[in-house]
Amino acid sequence: MTNPDVLVVGGGIGGLGxxxxxxxxxxxxxxxxxxxxxxxxxxxxxxxPNCTRILDDYGxxxxxxxxxxxxxxxxxxxxxxxxELTRLDLRDLERRYGHPYLVIHRSDLHTMLLRACExxxxxxxxxxxxxxxxxxxxxxxxxxxxxxxEEARVVIAADGxxxxxRGLLSDDRPVSSAYVAYRGTTPTASGxxxxxxxxxxxxxxxxxxxxxxxxxxxxxxxxxxxxxxxxKARAGEEDWGTPDELDAAFERTCDFVRExxxxxxxxxxxxxxxxxxxxTWVDGNIALLGDAAHPPLQYIAQGAIMAIEDGWVLxxxxxxxxxxxxxxxWPAVLAAYQAVRPEHCRRVLTASRAWGDLWHLDGTSRxxxxxxxxxxxxxxxxxxxxxxxxxxxxxxxxxxxxTPVPLASKADPLTATCGVRRS
Ligand SMILES: Cc1cc2nc3c(=O)[nH]c(=O)nc-3n(C[C@H](O)[C@H](O)[C@H](O)COP(=O)(O)OP(=O)(O)OC[C@H]3O[C@@H](n4cnc5c(N)ncnc54)[C@H](O)[C@@H]3O)c2cc1C
Numbered sequence: 001m002t003n004p005d006v007l008v009v010g011g012g013i014g015g016l017g018x019x020x021x022x023x024x025x026x027x028x029x030x031x032x033x034x035x036x037x038x039x040x041x042x043x044x045x046x047x048x049p050n051c052t053r054i055l056d057d058y059g060x061x062x063x064x065x066x067x068x069x070x071x072x073x074x075x076x077x078x079x080x081x082x083x084e085l086t087r088l089d090l091r092d093l094e095r096r097y098g099h100p101y102l103v104i105h106r107s108d109l110h111t112m113l114l115r116a117c118e119x120x121x122x123x124x125x126x127x128x129x130x131x132x133x134x135x136x137x138x139x140x141x142x143x144x145x146x147x148x149x150e151e152a153r154v155v156i157a158a159d160g161x162x163x164x165x166r167g168l169l170s171d172d173r174p175v176s177s178a179y180v181a182y183r184g185t186t187p188t189a190s191g192x193x194x195x196x197x198x199x200x201x202x203x204x205x206x207x208x209x210x211x212x213x214x215x216x217x218x219x220x221x222x223x224x225x226x227x228x229x230x231x232k233a234r235a236g237e238e239d240w241g242t243p244d245e246l247d248a249a250f251e252r253t254c255d256f257v258r259e260x261x262x263x264x265x266x267x268x269x270x271x272x273x274x275x276x277x278x279x280t281w282v283d284g285n286i287a288l289l290g291d292a293a294h295p296p297l298q299y300i301a302q303g304a305i306m307a308i309e310d311g312w313v314l315x316x317x318x319x320x321x322x323x324x325x326x327x328x329x330w331p332a333v334l335a336a337y338q339a340v341r342p343e344h345c346r347r348v349l350t351a352s353r354a355w356g357d358l359w360h361l362d363g364t365s366r367x368x369x370x371x372x373x374x375x376x377x378x379x380x381x382x383x384x385x386x387x388x389x390x391x392x393x394x395x396x397x398x399x400x401x402x403t404p405v406p407l408a409s410k411a412d413p414l415t416a417t418c419g420v421r422r423s
Pocket of ligand 1: 044
């Protein structure tokens with residue numbers, strides 16, 4: 001194969017989404033993945049309407065819905081007493097945004113994107129570890145660990161949290177939140193899995209911890225996630241987030257949450273990092289995408305979605321600047337991408353941190369938060385409109401964010417703010 005039009009480094013959800021978005025427009029795209037096989041580690045992932053809208057545009061929504069679950073409600077509960085704080089009616093939400101809220105196994109989403117890439121003719125290569133990037137007179141090139149070089153008109157770096165390419169634009173480092181996630185799936189035929197209502201996505205928010213559950217694979221699997229702040233991380237110890245800390249972190253939570261802990265995988269856990277927002281993602285003919293550009297804390301469940309949106313935005317601007325003879329005005333495509341995506345993702349990154357702070361409150365602040373959340377009207381979408389509407393292609397299309405409500409409005413002198421409006 002001669003040089004492709006585009007090299008995509010990283011075959012995660014972001015890289016494959018971008019490869020498909022560009023290949024379906026007729027470009028020759030090659031994906032370079034460092035692992036020996038394409039795959040995703042982990043369990044469930046939530047896809048809000050700003051993502052299912054794109055899957056629909058790709059012709060993949062029916063397949064995704066068949067692989068996943070379309071829940072009816074998203075409910076937030078207090079992890080200590082188990083009481084309901086607020087909810088979203090996901091059928092009403094689908095009517096509002098035109099597309100559903102979907103939960104799906106990561107590996108099913110990833111495999112679906114991989115198959116779409118294969119159908120679109122993407123050249124998929126594994127065991128390709130990229131160690132350096134450079135712009136050239138004709139485009140850009142990457143150097144692989146074995147010393148070989150690959151060239152293309154444009155390189156998209158979708159190489160994740162520890163991105164090598166990000167070093168072209170910033171010397172920042174991943175920021176540890178000192179929080180860690182445990183995950184686990186369990187069959188729903190009997191036991192714990194059979195006790196849980198799979199038509200609901202539920203998050204229990206508690207002091208320095210939270211617990212999430214929802215169904216996967218047409219309801220055949222229950223997905224559970226337990227997240228907590230590690231005291232050992234806060235003390236600066238290397239060995240943090242271990243299973244003994246998991247059990248201690250949830251001691252104060254209600255029976256339902258504690259009974260979920262034995263169902264977590266205990267041989268692996270995910271330490272939670274993000275990075276400070278980066279406002280320049282393009283260096284010549286090299287562009288960052290996905291977690292390489294904007295790794296978030298996962299609290300508003302938008303990390304993979306932002307990555308898929310990035311690819312879709314690139315593909316849409318490509319389509320606008322693709323001449324009949326196949327030439328592409330790449331400087332204009334990359335400039336349009338740069339103009340719209342960093343600001344949106346900056347908002348998601350900062351809102352994710354604030355949302356996590358809100359979830360993990362204790363004492364009077366927790367009680368004030370609960371009072372505010374209980375006051376929210378069920379049809380008040382003001383705090384998700386900025387996320388779930390159509391993905392902006394131009395800066396002028398980016399919707400305004402919600403107005404934060406000070407917790408102090410509930411007679412607490414705390415200065416922290418709450419990510420909900422009072423109804
Ligand atoms: C607990 C948890 C829950 C989450 N829940 C959600 C959710 O519900 N919804 C949501 O949208 N997001 C969620 N996220 C976030 C989401 O998982 C990530 O944002 C998303 O997977 C990032 O995809 P990516 O392709 O950009 O990066 P990655 O998944 O990190 O993929 C990067 C790829 O690049 C490859 N690579 C790395 N370096 C090189 C190299 N030098 N050469 C070649 N290849 C390389 C890697 O092997 C990997 O395959 C969650 C995250 C966590 C931790």
